[in-house]
Amino acid sequence: MIPTDFLQDALQRYCEQHSEALPYYLTELERRTHRTTLAPQMISGHLQGRLLSLLSRLRRPRCIVEIGTFTGYSAVCLSEGLSSEGILHTIDIDDQYQPFYDYIREQVPQSHQIKFHSGDALEIIPKLQGPFDLVFIDGAKKDYLRYFEIIEERCSPGCLLITDNVLWSGKVLDAQADKETSVLKEYNQMLLHHQDWNVTIIPFRDGISVAVKVN
């Protein structure tokens, strides 16, 4: 078989070169993430970041909730679409990424609209003021259904629900699924059949689903 990985890499580079250029602080955030964290592959990165930014700019949300800040890359991308008085709440259970948030506060023009919360999203979200116009779920996969349960009642009509890792390295096709894969399979089924949401799965990276609240 002819190896095609080089083609994938070349196409990835081509897509990046022909997508909106990044502000210096996003390039620097990604560089620092790769240099100083143990699982840098968790970062959204250039193309997924541009997709998040685009979706946010289309929706112009007043209130965004992100579950899983990590080093703040996706939070910054999503904040690009906030309305002028809007606010983005981003939550992470792990507090080791504070230096990244300090960097964002120093460098990102709209950082005054980003609120970093430290703790379990399942405990913090009920205390946030809604309604939510855009939600990005990117926390612990085993909790995806629980995240959905606590956000859905508080989502505005037309809310965008973006969920990362919904293909879970292709494991959603496995008949014998582990715990996380089982939750992801159930989550995808649930959204597909939910009368209040219309969903599309985009087979990009680890699979990202975009749903809109229609009722």
Ligand SMILES: C[S@@+](CC[C@H](N)C(=O)[O-])C[C@H]1O[C@@H](n2cnc3c(N)ncnc32)[C@H](O)[C@@H]1O
């Ligand atoms: C895949 S990373 C997020 C990546 C980030 N959204 C990005 O695109 O750059 C997942 C993060 O979720 C956090 N996390 C896991 N369980 C959580 C919970 N219950 N509440 C808040 N954050 C959680 C982890 O600590 C980790 O930093």
